Amino acid sequence: MATPAHNYTEDSIKSLDWRQHIRLRPGMYIGKLGDGSQPEDGIYVLLKEVVDNCIDEHVMGFGKLIEIEVSEENLVTIRDYGRGVPLGKLLECAAQINTGAKYDSEVFKRSVGLNGVGIKAVNALSEFFEIKAVREKLTRAIEFCRGEVKYDMGKPKASEEADGTRISFRPDPTSFSPKVKYNLDFIREMLRYYAWLNPGLVLKLNGETFKSKDGLRDLIAAKLTESPQYPVIHLDGTDVEVAFTHGTGYGEEFYTFVNGQHTTQGGTHMAAFREAVVQECREFFKKQFEPSDVRTGIIAAVSVKVQEPVFESQTKTKLGSTHMEPNGRNLRTHIINTVAKELDNFLHKNAEVAKSLQEKILANEKERKEISGIQKAARENARKAKVHNKKLRDCRIHLDTKDKRREESTIFITEGDSASGSITKSRDVETQAVFSLRGKPLNCYGMTKKVVYENEEFYLLANALQIDEDVEDLRFNKIVLATDADVDGMHIRLLMITWFLQFFPQLARDPGVNEGHLYILQTPLFRVRNKKETFYCYSDEERQRAIHRCGKNAEITRFKGLGEISPDEFKHFIGPNMRLEPVIRPHFASPVAHTEAEGEVEGAAPNNFISRYKNMKDFLSYYMGKNTPERQTDIVANLRIEKELEFKEEAALPEAA
Known part of the structure; x- marks a missing residue:
């Protein structure tokens, strides 16, 4: 007889207070938890929630300085010089859900934190x-531990x-990880955006x-990885500000903001800007350009102010609003309407920039038409090859479907085929596909996008x-380069990364902008x-520790290629806990990042900064060009x-013990 189900009674219904609910379901409030090793980890959301409140004070005209201190022990202190939280409501603002001044649209007309949740989640x-406020020579402070009051000053005291x-x-640490740690480079990048959005x-x-x-002009200058086709166009209208130019690359690059909040997934405002630029270029130049001809190579920043x-989600990465005001x-x-009007005025006043913009659009159009004939032939070849081509072993579920997985x-x-054989036998046929290269692919550095269609292997991959x-039609959430850990494998990996960075750069991760889709x-x-x-060891240091654990008689196997790993073992390396290293787009030197001039963002460069190269072309030229x-x-x-490596091995042993 079947075991009866647990009784479902009134006692089964639980009500959690705000503190319990946040701690039980932190992902609802701050997204990914993590240990601080990724910029999207929740500890940065905590810091951001506090800074957002300071920014809102500045936007309302109170306070031009925000001071942030982050200690080695992860103690974060943030001080603004705005009006200060009303002292009599300090407890409610820090520990009563859905409480705050931002419900009053007359007090905070263009605020990000509208849900009354942010500070409470941090608490x-x-x-x-600890929260402390100073108003009109009086101060009050309250201290908490995991949302519970530990000390309340009670009555305000005098303060200078x-x-x-x-x-x-x-x-x-019990909510995040015992090893949780702030990376100051991620915080620096966050603060750069705050500075760019709030001159x-x-x-x-x-x-x-x-x-x-x-x-925004500074933002675009800092993010350019090459010389722009024309000076940055800056437009400023009612509650809408944009800045953009074109580079020589492919794809589109957008940085979008709502009330100073970086909406990394775009939304209504990004879609409207993309439409407006195409509409105005068609009207100004009196030609029905294809949208892709207008937008290919564009790099733009869009900032809007919306009342509510x-x-x-609570992490505010995508705007879903359809209206600006109640x-x-x-x-x-x-x-x-705003972008079209302001851009029309700008182009009429700046004939040289208008000419350069038109030349870029016409160049995109010419290349597209040149490629269209090749595309047709490539599609025909791909259609014929599908019957015979066994290089792609597809899966059943794709990113462009509505499946929950x-x-x-x-x-x-x-x-x-050797490496693909092990993966094919080990993979999850529902969600994991395999594409097998034929040895080393072509070094496509310096070539035009025609190579994507003229080279059969590249086209079959792009088609897969x-x-x-259109990159937006991507069928897989993760594109994983799985090559051998030898010289040839590394070379193939570099050749493929070159192909992606040159023709599909938006697939690589750009910290603070997108998480990317390309991995190793x-x-x-x-x-x-x-x-x-x-023990499976991913480095020589791990090998030394494993030998120390297993003893001198340990059996040691060196995997020279993926084909040497049996399918039974391989399934552990491509399962839910597989180790993936994201391919990160390099950032380069810019006038904004390195000058002390007034008005420009100061401070150290981001963690993936490549100081010796000026742009992506320069970067790829050095590593993939003919300068052996x-x-x-x-x-x-x-x-x-060799002595350095030996010292590293010896240093690892005591730690393993």
Whole structure:
């Protein structure tokens, strides 16, 4: 007889208070938890929630300085010089859900944090949280631990400090990870955006200053990876500000914001801007350009102010609003009309820029038409090849479907049939596909996009990914380069990365902008085992530790290629916990990043900054161009000597013990 189900009674219904709910379901409030090693991890959302409140004060005209201190022990202190939280409501603002001044549209007309949740989430997820406000020579402070009051000053006391609010907190390791740690480079990048979005505001991180004079124009200058086709066009209308130019690359690159909030997934405002640029170029130049001809190579920043924005989640990464204000002003229509009007005025006043813009659009059109004939032939060849081509072993679920597992869709790009054989036998046929290369692909550096269609292997891959016409049609959420850990494997990996960075750069991760889709599969280099335990080691340091655990009689196997790993073992390396390293778009030197001039963002460069190269073309030219002697000299100059490696191995042993 079947075991009866648990009784479903009134006692089964539970009501959680705000603190319990946030701690039980933190992902609803701050997204991904993580240990701080990725810019999207929740500890940065905690910091951002506090800074957003300071920014809102600045936008309302109160306070031009925000000071941020982050200690080695993860203690974060943020001080603004705005009006300060009303002292009598300090407890409610820090520990009563859905409480705040931002419901009053007359007090905060263009605010991001409308849900009354942000500070409370920081409070509940911190092992230490203190809020202190100063108003009109009086101050009050309250201290919490995981959302519970530990100390309340009660009555306000006299103070000579300047008005404003100070919040200190330390993320709770039990909610995140015992190894949770702030990466200051990620915070620096966050503060750069705040500076670009708020010209005149000064932000300080541990004494390091961030400020901007020209706002979005500075942002575009900093993000350009090559010389622009024409000077940055800057347009400023009612509640809408945009800046854009064109580069020589492919694809479209957008940085979008709502009330200073970086909406990394775009939304209504981005779609409206894309439509407006095409509409105005058609009208101004009196020609029905294809939308792709107008937008290919564009890099743009779009900032809008919305009275009551609607986001798709508490983390506010995508705007879903259709109206700008409660009175019903249509957001999309307003953005299109504003951008079209301001761009029309700009182009009439700046004939040289208008000419350069037209030349870029015509160049895009010419290349598209040249490619169209090749595309037709390539499609025909691909159609014929589908019957015979066994290089693609497809899966059943793809990113462009509505299946609940669509985010799991992955394609492994392997070098040859040997490696693809192990993956094919080990994969999840529902969500994992395999594409097998024929040895080393073509080095496409310096070639035009025609190579995507003229080279059969590249076209078949682009066709499998469904990006041959539009990257937005991508069929897989993750594109994984799975090559051997030897010289040939590394070379193939570089050749494929060159292809992606040159023709489909938006597929690579851009920290703070998108998470990307392109990854490198990390597979073990060694297997160390005895009769009781087996360890798979991804580095020589891990191998040393495993040998120390297994003893001197341990069996050590070196995996020279993916084909040497049995399918039974391989399934562990491409399962839910597979190790993937994202391919990150390099950022380069820019006038904004390195000058002390007034109005430009100061401070150290982001963590993936490549200081010796000026742009993507320069970067790829050095590593993939015909300058072998120069690269050889550089490699010799940076070789690791054998004693260094031996010292590293020895240093690892005591830690393993």
